Amino acid sequence: MSAPPTFLGLSVPGIESRSSSRMLLWLAVCLTITMLLTGASLIVGTSSIETSLGWLFAPDAQSSIILWQIRLPRTVGAWFAGALLGLAGAVAQGVFRNRLADPYLLGTASGAALGVTISLLAADTSIAGLAWAGKLGVTAAACIGACAAIALTIMLSRGVLQTANLLLAGIVVAFLLSAVTSLLLLTKPEIWRTMQVFLLGSTGYLSWTSACLLGAVFLICFVPAALLARGLDALSLGEDTAQSLGLSLPMLRLALLGVLSLATATAVGQVGIVGFVGLVAPHLVRETVSVNHRQLLIGAPLCGGALLQAADLVSRWIIRPAELPVGAVTACVGGAYLVFLLWRKSRDE
Amino acid sequence: MFCGSSSAAALAIGILWALGAAAAHADATESLRDDAQRDVAFDHPPQRIITLLPSLTETVCAIGACDRLVATDRYSQWPPQVRSLPKAGGLDDAEVELIVALKPDLVLVSRSQRITDRLAALGIPSFALQTDRYGDIAHTVATIGAILGLKQEAGRLNESIAAGVDRIGAQALLRRHGAEPSVYFEVDRAPYAAGAASFIGELLTRLGARNIVGADLGAFPKLNPEYVVRYNPDVIFISPKDAPALAERPGWDQIRAVKEHRLCSFSSEVDDTIVRPGPRVADGMRAIDDCLARVAP
Numbered sequence: 001m002s003a004p005p006t007f008l009g010l011s012v013p014g015i016e017s018r019s020s021s022r023m024l025l026w027l028a029v030c031l032t033i034t035m036l037l038t039g040a041s042l043i044v045g046t047s048s049i050e051t052s053l054g055w056l057f058a059p060d061a062q063s064s065i066i067l068w069q070i071r072l073p074r075t076v077g078a079w080f081a082g083a084l085l086g087l088a089g090a091v092a093q094g095v096f097r098n099r100l101a102d103p104y105l106l107g108t109a110s111g112a113a114l115g116v117t118i119s120l121l122a123a124d125t126s127i128a129g130l131a132w133a134g135k136l137g138v139t140a141a142a143c144i145g146a147c148a149a150i151a152l153t154i155m156l157s158r159g160v161l162q163t164a165n166l167l168l169a170g171i172v173v174a175f176l177l178s179a180v181t182s183l184l185l186l187t188k189p190e191i192w193r194t195m196q197v198f199l200l201g202s203t204g205y206l207s208w209t210s211a212c213l214l215g216a217v218f219l220i221c222f223v224p225a226a227l228l229a230r231g232l233d234a235l236s237l238g239e240d241t242a243q244s245l246g247l248s249l250p251m252l253r254l255a256l257l258g259v260l261s262l263a264t265a266t267a268v269g270q271v272g273i274v275g276f277v278g279l280v281a282p283h284l285v286r287e288t289v290s291v292n293h294r295q296l297l298i299g300a301p302l303c304g305g306a307l308l309q310a311a312d313l314v315s316r317w318i319i320r321p322a323e324l325p326v327g328a329v330t331a332c333v334g335g336a337y338l339v340f341l342l343w344r345k346s347r348d349e
Numbered sequence: 350m351f352c353g354s355s356s357a358a359a360l361a362i363g364i365l366w367a368l369g370a371a372a373a374h375a376d377a378t379e380s381l382r383d384d385a386q387r388d389v390a391f392d393h394p395p396q397r398i399i400t401l402l403p404s405l406t407e408t409v410c411a412i413g414a415c416d417r418l419v420a421t422d423r424y425s426q427w428p429p430q431v432r433s434l435p436k437a438g439g440l441d442d443a444e445v446e447l448i449v450a451l452k453p454d455l456v457l458v459s460r461s462q463r464i465t466d467r468l469a470a471l472g473i474p475s476f477a478l479q480t481d482r483y484g485d486i487a488h489t490v491a492t493i494g495a496i497l498g499l500k501q502e503a504g505r506l507n508e509s510i511a512a513g514v515d516r517i518g519a520q521a522l523l524r525r526h527g528a529e530p531s532v533y534f535e536v537d538r539a540p541y542a543a544g545a546a547s548f549i550g551e552l553l554t555r556l557g558a559r560n561i562v563g564a565d566l567g568a569f570p571k572l573n574p575e576y577v578v579r580y581n582p583d584v585i586f587i588s589p590k591d592a593p594a595l596a597e598r599p600g601w602d603q604i605r606a607v608k609e610h611r612l613c614s615f616s617s618e619v620d621d622t623i624v625r626p627g628p629r630v631a632d633g634m635r636a637i638d639d640c641l642a643r644v645a646p
Binding site for chain 2: 046065070073186189193194202204205206207316320321323325
């Protein structure tokens with residue numbers, strides 16, 4: 001009798017070996033694409049490909065900085081940010097039992113935008129009480145704003161037990177915080193350009209420090225999420241069934257929402273609001289292989305990482321040496337993909 | 350008969366007088382085409398003016414018509430006497446109700462403003478002027494002079510602006526002995542840069558500086574940050590807020606300007622003279638030149 005197939009030490013019992021083999025093949029393809037994109041990222045930038053290849057084989061001091069201090073950390077950071085969004089998307093869709101759920105559902109994007117707005121306004125203010133906010137910088141302010149929004153959502157929904165309440169509270173918080181952000185922006189329209197870059201996402205300033213932080217948070221989020229995958233499987237059968245299997249639903253939801261919040265807040269803090277990656281990555285996994293939640297929680301980050309890496313490459317290649325906002329690229333690709341899904345669904349019906 | 354003749358003569362004189370007055374009135378009406386390609390007629394020089402762009406406020410005051418302003422946009426802070434005037438909103442959120450209440454006989458606006466149509470519907474005359482480049486300044490000054498009946502004052506202002514700009518440019522070129530410091534002018538941390546095609550880029554060129562962001566990239570392109578590392582400028586112009594964190598950007602600590610601390614930052618008051626194409630262009634140019642003289646290699 002053969003042992004159940006495994007990947008990264010995680011056994012996948014109950015899945016037919018053919019399906020598992022297909023999943024392993026899918027993961028291998030995804031990893032290969034990631035490697036290729038990482039390689040491509042070293043030769044795509046403000047210089048021509050020939051020049052970049054020349055730098056790789058005969059680097060001088062300046063080209064070494066561009067290759068190893070700018071391009072490589074940027075693509076590694078983009079991968080981890082995409083992976084966090086992919087993981088958060090898979091968790092959100094599992095917790096809310098809705099395949100249209102995305103990581104920003106709890107108001108994180110609006111909270112992060114408000115945090116950044118306050119930080120930018122405070123940088124110029126002479127009000128002593130706000131000076132600390134100005135010193136936070138965009139990254140920390142976005143992270144704090146996202147966490148505060150999630151806390152507000154959970155408070156408004158009076159806990160994490162009622163899915164409908166959580167969703168409704170998330171929508172209310174998102175609208176409320178967006179309105180406050182708009183009002184604040186009216187008082188100082190000159191910060192609009194900085195806000196626009198944050199709202200459309202940017203991977204331009206990802207350093208090794210940012211990449212390491214994103215990587216560490218990814219590990220911190222991935223391990224508990226993978227351990228709770230069986231809980232998500234049970235939850236997908238319905239809350240009553242999950243409880244009848246002996247699961248503590250409040251603890252499960254709280255832990256999963258903690259993972260979702262930390263992953264989204266960190267990604268938003270580092271790369272701004274990048275849309276569609278968290279929504280599309282789990283869909284892409286489900287579309288190509290039949291998976292349970294443990295496999296989805298491995299596949300969605302890999303897919304999300306590769307997606308954001310590819311979008312980053314496109315954003316810096318298409319109008320080089322200028323660049324497009326990476327969120328605009330993901331929105332175009334993700335939007336087109338969702339339209340394709342809708343078209344296919346209506347055709348099949 | 351006599352009575353009839355005198356009545357006819359009086360009638361004829363009356364008609365001639367009326368025709369003459371009408372002709373004189375027609376002569377006084379001047380029609381000018383604005384930068385939105387609309388023909389705007391003026392039968393008398395406007396006396397109650399609202400400006401909705403700081404450079405237009407500055408131009409009106411510089412040709413000696415500051416006392417005709419009844420309101421400005423919220424960003425107009427120069428000359429100091431306009432600070433106490435009512436503020437009629439911003440570029441795209443002008444306060445129409447306030448404008449109507451002030452009964453202006455002219456509102457000076459920028460071409461891109463949606464307010465033009467709204468004002469036309471309310472019967473308030475407006476005139477659009479687009480001032481994006483150095484070359485537009487002389488046109489704007491001359492046009493405002495013609496509208497306000499201050500053509501001579503406008504001519505003198507244009508001569509003074511051109512003389513100031515030429516003098517500062519010539520002094521800068523002479524001092525540098527042909528050396529061209531390479532410069533990067535950041536308008537936002539994204540990073541958005543002022544390219545050679547922008548108004549700021551024109552000032553830098555006149556001062557003999559070489560902008561690392563060429564005209565082919567547009568006026569204010571959003572750059573890939575590695576571009577600045579690759580072109581390694583001698584001097585960086587950056588806002589005072591962002592200057593301290595410049596070395597924290599990946600690879601930027603190796604840029605010559607950052608390593609040798611060749612940075613130029615300006616207060617918001619000075620910054621206004623650099624970013625606004627208006628009558629204070631020479632002041633802005635002098636501020637840039639003073640900094641280049643201080644920090645450029």
